[in-house]
Each structure stands twice: as structure tokens, then as C-alpha cells.
Amino acid sequence: MKASHIALLSDFGTNDPFVASMKGVILSKNPKVSIIDITHNIPPQDIKTCAFYLMVTMEYMPKNTLFLAVVDPYVGTGRAALWIKTKNYQFLTPDNGIISWIEEKEKIIEARALNNSSIFLDKISMTFHGRDILSPAAAQIAKGLSEEKIGPVFSDYRKFPYPHPVRIGNKVVGEIIAVDRFGNAITNITREYITINSVFTVGEKTISGLKPTYASVAEKSALCVIGAYDYLEFSVRNGDFAKEYGVKSGDKVEAIVEI
Amino acid sequence: MKASHIALLSDFGTNDPFVASMKGVILSKNPKVSIIDITHNIPPQDIKTCAFYLMVTMEYMPKNTLFLAVVDPYVGTGRAALWIKTKNYQFLTPDNGIISWIEEKEKIIEARALNNSSIFLDKISMTFHGRDILSPAAAQIAKGLSEEKIGPVFSDYRKFPYPHPVRIGNKVVGEIIAVDRFGNAITNITREYITINSVFTVGEKTISGLKPTYASVAEKSALCVIGAYDYLEFSVRNGDFAKEYGVKSGDKVEAIVEI
Amino acid sequence: MKASHIALLSDFGTNDPFVASMKGVILSKNPKVSIIDITHNIPPQDIKTCAFYLMVTMEYMPKNTLFLAVVDPYVGTGRAALWIKTKNYQFLTPDNGIISWIEEKEKIIEARALNNSSIFLDKISMTFHGRDILSPAAAQIAKGLSEEKIGPVFSDYRKFPYPHPVRIGNKVVGEIIAVDRFGNAITNITREYITINSVFTVGEKTISGLKPTYASVAEKSALCVIGAYDYLEFSVRNGDFAKEYGVKSGDKVEAIVEI
Numbered sequence: 001m002k003a004s005h006i007a008l009l010s011d012f013g014t015n016d017p018f019v020a021s022m023k024g025v026i027l028s029k030n031p032k033v034s035i036i037d038i039t040h041n042i043p044p045q046d047i048k049t050c051a052f053y054l055m056v057t058m059e060y061m062p063k064n065t066l067f068l069a070v071v072d073p074y075v076g077t078g079r080a081a082l083w084i085k086t087k088n089y090q091f092l093t094p095d096n097g098i099i100s101w102i103e104e105k106e107k108i109i110e111a112r113a114l115n116n117s118s119i120f121l122d123k124i125s126m127t128f129h130g131r132d133i134l135s136p137a138a139a140q141i142a143k144g145l146s147e148e149k150i151g152p153v154f155s156d157y158r159k160f161p162y163p164h165p166v167r168i169g170n171k172v173v174g175e176i177i178a179v180d181r182f183g184n185a186i187t188n189i190t191r192e193y194i195t196i197n198s199v200f201t202v203g204e205k206t207i208s209g210l211k212p213t214y215a216s217v218a219e220k221s222a223l224c225v226i227g228a229y230d231y232l233e234f235s236v237r238n239g240d241f242a243k244e245y246g247v248k249s250g251d252k253v254e255a256i257v258e259i
Numbered sequence: 260m261k262a263s264h265i266a267l268l269s270d271f272g273t274n275d276p277f278v279a280s281m282k283g284v285i286l287s288k289n290p291k292v293s294i295i296d297i298t299h300n301i302p303p304q305d306i307k308t309c310a311f312y313l314m315v316t317m318e319y320m321p322k323n324t325l326f327l328a329v330v331d332p333y334v335g336t337g338r339a340a341l342w343i344k345t346k347n348y349q350f351l352t353p354d355n356g357i358i359s360w361i362e363e364k365e366k367i368i369e370a371r372a373l374n375n376s377s378i379f380l381d382k383i384s385m386t387f388h389g390r391d392i393l394s395p396a397a398a399q400i401a402k403g404l405s406e407e408k409i410g411p412v413f414s415d416y417r418k419f420p421y422p423h424p425v426r427i428g429n430k431v432v433g434e435i436i437a438v439d440r441f442g443n444a445i446t447n448i449t450r451e452y453i454t455i456n457s458v459f460t461v462g463e464k465t466i467s468g469l470k471p472t473y474a475s476v477a478e479k480s481a482l483c484v485i486g487a488y489d490y491l492e493f494s495v496r497n498g499d500f501a502k503e504y505g506v507k508s509g510d511k512v513e514a515i516v517e518i
Numbered sequence: 519m520k521a522s523h524i525a526l527l528s529d530f531g532t533n534d535p536f537v538a539s540m541k542g543v544i545l546s547k548n549p550k551v552s553i554i555d556i557t558h559n560i561p562p563q564d565i566k567t568c569a570f571y572l573m574v575t576m577e578y579m580p581k582n583t584l585f586l587a588v589v590d591p592y593v594g595t596g597r598a599a600l601w602i603k604t605k606n607y608q609f610l611t612p613d614n615g616i617i618s619w620i621e622e623k624e625k626i627i628e629a630r631a632l633n634n635s636s637i638f639l640d641k642i643s644m645t646f647h648g649r650d651i652l653s654p655a656a657a658q659i660a661k662g663l664s665e666e667k668i669g670p671v672f673s674d675y676r677k678f679p680y681p682h683p684v685r686i687g688n689k690v691v692g693e694i695i696a697v698d699r700f701g702n703a704i705t706n707i708t709r710e711y712i713t714i715n716s717v718f719t720v721g722e723k724t725i726s727g728l729k730p731t732y733a734s735v736a737e738k739s740a741l742c743v744i745g746a747y748d749y750l751e752f753s754v755r756n757g758d759f760a761k762e763y764g765v766k767s768g769d770k771v772e773a774i775v776e777i
Contacts, residue, residue, distance in 0.1 A: 004290055007283070014273070014532070015699040017575045018746060020556040024525070024579035027552065031522055031580060034286065038279040045733070057276045060390065061283035062290060073733075127731075128746045131578065181274040213386075215304070215332075228277060228387045263549055266542070273532075293545065297538040316535045319649065320542035321549060440533040472645075474563070474591075487536060487646045 001090050002144040005034045005062050009050055009069040010130065011042040018128070022070075022135040025121065029139035036061065041181050045073040047097050048160075048249050052178035052186065055101040056229040058089055068138045069093045070130035081114040081134060082157050083141065083150045092138050094129070097158045104162055112147065113154035119145070165189045172255040176202065177231075179249055183240030187253045189232040199256040200224045202234055205245045214238075260349050261403040262325040264293045266316075268309055269329040269389065270301040277387070281329075281394040284380065288398035295320065300440050304332040306356050307419075307508050311437035311445065314360040315488040317348055327397045328352045329389035340373040340393060341416050342400065342409045351397050353388070356417045363421055371406065372413035378404070424448045431514040435461065436490075438508055442499030446512045448491040458515040459483045461493055464504045473497075519608050520662040523552045523580050527568055527587040528648065529560040536646070540588075540653040543639065547657035554579065559699050563591040565615050566678075566767050570696040570704065573619040574747040576607055586656045587611045588648035599632040599652060600675050601659065601668045610656050612647070615676045622680055630665065631672035637663070683707045690773040694720065695749075697767055701758030705771045707750040717774040718742045720752055723763045732756075 006026060012018040019040050026033060038057055042050050050071040058067065072094045080095040086106035091099050092114065102108070114133070119140045124132040141150065165174035165188050174189040185202065194200075196210045211223045214237045222241060227233045232255070234241050242248065265285060271277040278299050285292060297316055301309050309330040317326065331353045339354040345365035350358050351373065361367070373392070378399045383391040400409065424433035424447050433448040444461065453459075455469045470482045473496045481500060486492045491514070493500050501507065524544060530536040537558050544551060556575055560568050568589040576585065590612045598613040604624035609617050610632065620626070632651070637658045642650040659668065683692035683706050692707040703720065712718075714728045729741045732755045740759060745751045750773070752759050760766065 005286060007279070014555075015557060015559040016746075017556045017571050020525070020554060021575055021578040023554050024575065024583075027523060027554065028578070028580040031552070034290070036279060036282050036286065037273075038276045039274060041274040053276050057280055057283065060280040060287070062287040065283075125746065125748070127744070131746075226386070228275075228384065228390075230384070264545060266538070293549070295538060295541050295545065296532075297535045298533060300533040312535050316539055316542065319539040319546070321546040324542075485645075487534075487643065487649075489643070 001064060001085060001141065001147065003033070003064045003066040003090065003142040005036055005065045006138055006142055007036040007038050007061050007065050007067045008040070009038045009042065009053060009067065009071070010040045011044045011046065011050070011071045012040050014040050018131070021131045022068075025131055025135040026139045029136055030143050033139065033142050036065070042071055043179065043181060045071060046179075046249070047071055047073070049178040049180070050098050051101045054091070054098065055104055058102060058105055061089070063088045065089055066138055066142050067091045067093075068134055069098050070134060071098060072096070072130060075127055075129050080154070080157075081129070081137075082154065083112045083114055084108055085110040085147075090141070092134055092141065095157050097160050099157070100159045101162050110147065111154050111157055113151045115151035116149055163188050165193055167193065170257050172257060174253045174255070176247060176249050176251045176253060179242045179247070183236070183242040183244070184227070185234040185242050185247045186227060187232045187234070189253065189255060190230050191226050193257075194232065194255050195258055197258050200232065200234070201254045202251055203245055203247055205234070207234070260323060260325075260344060260400065260406070262292070262323045262349065262401040264295055264321050264324045265397055265401055266295040266297050266320050266324050266326045267299070267329075268297040268301065268312060268326065269299045270303045270305065270309070271299050271329070273299050277390070280390045281327075284390055284394040285398045288395055289402050292398065292401050295324070301330055302438065302440060304330060305438075305508070306330055306332070308437040308439070309357050310360045313350070313357065314363055317361060317364055320348070322347045324348055325397055325401050326350045326352075327393055328357050329393060330357060331355070331389065334386055334388050339413070339416075340388070340396075341413065342371045342373055343367055344369040344406075349400070351393055351400065354416050356419050358416070359418045360421050369406065370413050370416055372410045374410035375408055422447050424452055426452065429516050431516060433512045433514070435506060435508050435510045435512060438501045438506070442495070442501040442503070443486070444493040444501050444506045445486060446491045446493070448512065448514060449489050450485050452516075453491065453514050454517050456517050459491070459493070460513045461510055462504055462506055464493070466493070519582060519584075519603060519659065519665065521551070521582045521584040521608065521660040523554055523583045524656055524660055525554040525556050525579050525583050525585045526558070527556045527560065527571060527585065527589070528558045529562045529564065529568070529589045530558050532558050536649070539649045540586075543649055543653040544657045547654055548661050551657065551660050554583070560589055561697065561699060563589060564697075564767070565589055565591070567696040567698070568616050569619045572609070572616065573622055576620060576623055579607070581606045583607055584656055584660050585609045585611075586652055587616050588652060589616060590614070590648065593645060593647050598672070598675075599647070599655075600672065601630045601632055602626055603628040603665075608659070610652055610659065613675050615678050617675070618677045619680050628665065629672050629675055631669045633669040634667055681706050683711055685711065688775050690775060692771045692773070694765060694767050694769045694771060697760045697765070701754070701760040701762070702745070703752040703760050703765045704745060705750045705752070707771065707773060708748050709744050711775075712750065712773050713776050715776050718750070718752070719772045720769055721763055721765055723752070725752070
């Protein structure tokens with residue numbers, strides 16, 4: 001599906017020229033496309049954090065944007081590559097679950113396995129399919145390559161369920177769904193589940209009440225805030241909550257809500 | 260005023276997808292505009308450092324560039340948003356003093372309060388007006404929205420005076436006007452006030468003479484240099500001057516100049 | 519030579535607005551050109567690492583791309599600036615050897631000294647020729663400035679030889695050619711010289727066998743991998759190999775290959 005914009009997500013960082021090589025390949029094939037960097041600082045190989053960022057940023061991107069998301073721990077092991085279409089967006093990723101949570105925003109209406117090697121680079125490395133396969137394919141798709149030419153319809157792609165929080169009486173049970181580079185532990189609990197005076201627990205750590213901003217507590221103190229994407233987060237001001245309290249994606253979170 | 264380029268400054272960093280969300284909103288409304296990242300690594304909530312970077316970079320940007328500067332410690336407290344026009348540039352920022360020092364380069368010839376909510380996003384968060392209000396407004400202004408439609412003329416915007424250094428005999432008295440992410444303490448004293456053999460003091464620390472580059476001193480040694488924007492800086496080679504010597508924006512600086 | 523894309527490499531980092539100032543100058547003179555950031559995190563003043571990144575990324579960039587590479591330890595000392603043309607690309611850099619290794623990919627077919635001051639900024643600083651000289655020149659060259667107007671043909675530019683590895687019996691002798699920001703020590707030894715069970719030595723450190731990825735070893739352990747550009751690298755997982763083992767560019771590397 002023709003696209004004016006390609007939005008990139010990866011765990012490559014920006015010190016090495018990996019992202020630049022992908023952009024070079026894209027612009028070599030499609031010089032007019034506009035590239036938006038969502039982030040390249042996803043924690044290495046953290047598929048769930050990538051899924052989270054995709055879910056929370058997609059609605060702010062221009063219609064028809066092609067998201068090229070490359071967090072690829074299984075590169076070189078024969079995993080498929082996947083093209084996905086929703087009502088307003090499209091996605092090109094390794095088939096490893098990155099697209100799992102976009103259906104919280106828009107239903108998937110078409111999925112294909114990318115297997116048309118005529119649109120890949122001639123020389124394909126073992127370790128960098130983002131540059132050699134996904135980028136040239138993204139360039140062609142954004143130019144308007146017909147969907148049949150991407151590859152066959154493919155419905156058996158990897159997808160992990162979105163963990164909706166559960167309310168039981170005055171208790172809300174959720175989990176950590178992403179940990180960012182600063183060690184902020186982002187939960188699946190959104191603002192409407194909780195109150196400002198709720199009591200929050202993850203692992204051994206309990207925090208009373210929401211703070212409006214990091215600056216509301218002393219340096220190195222832990223706090224709970226609602227982040228910019230409206231999810232409850234556990235943080236340490238100018239510190240690393242996840243490391244300090246041994247918290248990781250999937251850990252259970254509880255909120256006791258005043259009634 | 261129509262603009263081909265929007266230049267972004269913020270304290271959001273580039274790990275999280277905040278900047279990307281702003282770009283997505285801008286490009287959704289104005290797909291052809293070109294976006295220039297000035298920096299997103301302004302120290303958190305440091306309005307004066309943002310004012311400094313705006314002052315020193317504006318003249319290098321294309322004419323008519325719209326600067327969208329989002330350092331916004333008072334978001335959600337009812338502070339206004341501000342559109343400012345000078346001879347060659349325009350600015351959209353929270354009304355918190357960010358634009359204070361642009362008049363060192365070009366006089367302000369028009370100022371309006373941004374209050375036309377028909378150009379904001381439909382859903383406005385408490386904490387991210389950069390994405391929900393300023394970005395969509397910037398997109399429309401760059402497309403040529405007439406000035407009256409931004410909002411009413413507004414002359415009572417926040418502005419702090421530029422602290423010009425003062426020369427008294429062989430002494431020049433100035434102050435720290437910005438501290439960068441590396442802890443370099445940038446003063447308001449420009450090259451023409453001093454000589455290579457001047458003696459510089461900030462707080463308890465005195466340094467004799469200007470060095471041409473960081474590499475002129477040993478690792479972890481303090482030095483004074485003229486930075487790329489022509490201001491005197493106190494630095495520690497591969498260290499953090501501001502932290503090591505307890506220096507912050509506003510601190511007094513003295514130079515004893517040879518005569 | 520007309521170019522649709524300018525690719526930037528530098529050691530400026532992205533905290534300070536230096537790169538943004540270069541982009542502003544370029545877009546002021548050539549508003550339609552597309553700018554690709556290769557990396558701005560080359561270790562400060564490390565000409566060889568810049569030469570390496572140029573060599574390994576150039577082939578992925580769009581044809582005719584103008585590479586503007588600014589690692590400039592001798593700025594202000596009278597060193598020349600250089601325009602270089604190969605079959606498919608062009609380069610604008612300080613004359614300090616940055617372009618030394620591009621001939622591993624494409625032969626240089628024309629070289630000129632940049633001395634046409636009518637295409638520089640009016641005000642030229644002592645310390646930032648990247649912004650004041652190279653950027654405005656790049657903008658004009660990309661717009662199609664004729665080659666004669668860049669400056670005179672110049673064949674005596676600085677160039678250091680590419681250190682090809684040498685095979686002697688079952689031993690391959692090479693060297694470290696780049697150290698990245700994470701302390702990974704990149705060698706000049708490519709995959710075809712070695713086997714998965716080779717034994718690698720640099721300085722005092724010997725490592726047996728190639729690992730497929732960083733994650734193949736424990737945290738803080740040293741390993742050898744083939745990086746994304748197909749060169750053997752010495753790394754410490756989540757650590758800094760170069761610092762820990764005192765390794766730097768130019769150090770000798772040996773591989774004992776099984777036969």
C-alpha cells in the first residue's frame with residue numbers, strides 16, 4: 001500500500017551506522033519517502049517493549065504510514081518476515097510478535113509473509129535482515145508495490161495476548177508490560193482504573209499514591225506516575241527502578257484503590 | 260506565517276517516542292514540511308538553557324523557520340502558549356520565558372496567545388501539550404494559517420532580561436547562562452571581552468588563561484575555552500565541571516583581564 | 519555534482535546543537551536536499567574510525583550521495599578542505615585522511631581543494647569550519663555547482679594505506695582499525711580469513727572461537743563476533759573491551775586458524 005512515510009523502530013541505538021544503512025537502502029529505492037524515527041533505543045531484543053511503543057505511537061503517525069520495526073533476536077534462524085495491514089496503517093516486521101498489541105488500536109485486516117526475494121538486496125547478510133531484506137521491501141511497498149507481490153497471505157503469525165488488567169473488588173491486578181532505557185517500569189494499568197490515593201505494589205515494593213511528576217519526590221526516591229501515554233509507571237527519580245527493585249516485563253502489579 | 264521548516268527543541272531525550280509523536284502529529288497535518296532537530300537533550304525543565312540554544316542557533320536556520328521549543332515545567336497549570344514573530348523567524352512555545360533572548364538577535368514584531376482550539380488535537384492530555392496542542396498548531400501555522408487565527412495579540416508574555424556582562428576597569432563580571440548535558444558551564448562572556456591570558460573565577464574555582472581545546476589539558480583537569488558559539492565556557496576534560504564545582508545557571512563569573 | 523542526498527558523519531554528538539547548525543546552513547542554501555545522519559558519535563577526533571564508517575556505509579547510500587564528514591582535529595591550522603569524486607559518490611571533508619579507505623570500494627576519479635570562498639558563510643569562526651565552510655559548500659555542490667567552481671584539482675591529499683590482513687600458514691595477522699563508542703574493537707579481518715574455531719589474540723587477551731551474538735556469553739565476559747559489516751570484533755558483553763584490555767586503533771591482532 002503506497003505510503004508517504006516510513007516510521008522506524010529498532011534496538012540498534014544511534015552510535016553505530018546500522019540505522020543509517022537502513023535509511024540509505026530505503027532512500028536508494030524510494031528517494032522521496034519521508035522517514036520518521038520513532039526510537040532506536042528499545043532495550044536490546046526486547047520484543048514486548050517494541051510492541052508497546054508501536055501500540056502507543058501508531059495513532060499519532062500520518063495515515064498509511066508503514067511502520068518498519070526491527071527488533072530481531074531470531075534473525076538467521078529462519079523466522080518469517082511479516083507485512084500487516086490495519087484500517088489506517090501498515091507494518092513490516094520479523095514474525096516474532098512485535099505486532100501483537102496493535103489490535104488494541106485497530107484490527108488487522110490483512111497479513112502476508114514477505115517472501116518475494118526479487119525486492120531484497122542482492123547480497124543478504126546472516127545478521128542484518130533489517131538492512132538487506134526489510135528495508136528494500138519497505139521502500140518498494142511504500143512506492144505502491146501491489147500486495148500480492150509482497151508474498152502469500154499468512155494467518156499463522158506469532159502474537160501474544162494483550163494483558164488487560166483485572167479489577168476484583170477494590171484491587172486492580174496488572175503487570176509490567178515494558179521497561180524503558182531509564183529503568184522505568186511501565187504497567188498495563190491506565191488512569192481510569194486507579195485513583196490518586198491508590199496503593200501500588202510490584203515485587204517487594206509498595207508505593208502510596210500517584211505523584212504528578214518525577215520532581216515531586218527527592219532524588220533517588222521511588223514514585224508512581226502516569227506517563228505520557230496514560231499508563232501507570234514505577235520510577236526512581238534520576239535512578240533505575242527496574243534494576244534497583246529487580247523488576248522485569250511480565251511481573252505482577254497490584255493497586256489497592258480507595259472506594 | 261508559511262514555513263518550509265519546523266525546528267524542534269525539547270528536553271524529551273530520544274529514548275522515548277515523545278519527539279516522534281510530535282513529528283507524527285506535525286506530518287499528519289502537514290506532510291511536506293521539513294523538520295530539523297535542534298536538540299532534544301536540553302537538561303530537564305531548564306528554560307534558560309533552551310533560551311540560550313534558541314538564541315545561538317536561530318540565525319543558522321532557513322528564513323521563516325518556525326521554532327517549536329518545548330521545555331514545559333508548568334504544563335497543566337494554565338500557562339499560555341505563545342506565537343512570536345521576528346523579522347526572519349517565528350516561534351511557538353509555552354509562555355515561560357523560552358523566547359527571552361531571541362531579541363539579542365532580532366526584535367520581536369508580533370506576539371499572539373495560541374488559543375484557537377479548533378487546530379488542536381481532539382483529545383488533549385494533561386501532561387503532553389507539546390504533542391496535543393503545540394504540534395498540530397505548528398503544522399497549521401507552517402501551512403499558512405493566517406495570524407489572526409492563531410489567537411489574540413498578546414503583549415504580556417514572560418521574558419527575563421539578558422544578562423549582559425559588565426566591564427569595570429580590568430574586571431569583567433558576568434554569569435553562567437547555560438549548563439549543557441556534559442556539565443560544561445557556559446557564560447555570557449564573549450570573546451571580545453577577554454584576552455587569552457585573563458584569569459577566570461566562578462564560585463571557588465579560579466582558572467588562568469584560555470585553552471584552545473579540551474585536549475590542551477590532562478584528563479579530568481578543569482579549563483576555560485571559547486565554545487563554538489563564541490562564549491566563554493568552564494569545563495573539565497571528560498568530566499562534569501558543573502557537578503564537580505557545584506556551579507549552576509545564574510552563578511556569578513569574573514574575569515580579570517590583562518591591560 | 520548534483521546530489522539529492524547529503525550524508526553527515528561527525529564526532530559532534532547530538533547533545534549540543536552543532537549538527538543542527540550545519541543542517542540549518544545546508545537547508546538555508548538548498549531547502550530541498552535530503553539529509554541522512556550516518557552517525558555523530560564517532561569518538562572525538564578519531565579520523566580512522568570515521569574512515570572506517572565511511573568505507574562500510576557508502577555502498578548502502580543512494581547513488582550520487584554527497585558525504586559530508588567532519589572529524590576535524592586540525593581545524594584552524596590551515597589544513598585544506600577536500601572534494602572527492604568516485605564512480606557513484608562524492609565526499610567533502612577536511613584533508614586529514616578521512617577518505618583514505620573509500621578506495622577499498624570505489625576508485626577516486628577526481629579530487630579538488632575547496633577554496634572558493636564565495637560559497638562559504640560570510641562570517642567564519644576559528645573552530646567550526648563544518649558549519650561555516652563545509653556545510654554551505656555542500657549545499658551548493660548538491661545543487662549542481664560545476665566542479666571547476668569548487669576549487670583547483672588537487673592530487674596531493676592526505677591518505678593512509680588500508681591495512682590488509684596477512685595470512686602466513688595457519689596464522690592471520692591483522693590490526694584494530696576502529697573502536698566504537700561502546701569500546702568494541704573492530705579488526706580488519708573479515709569472515710573469509712577465519713573459521714568459527716579460530717583462536718584470536720589482541721594484546722594480552724586470547725579468545726577461542728567465534729560467538730554468534732553478544733548474548734552467547736555471560737554479562738561482562740569477553741568474546742569475538744563478526745559484526746554487521748562483516749569484520750571480526752573483540753567485545754565485552756555490556757562492557758568496554760578497549761578500555762578493559764587497553765586496546766586501541768592500530769594494535770596488532772592474530773588469528774590462529776584451524777587447518
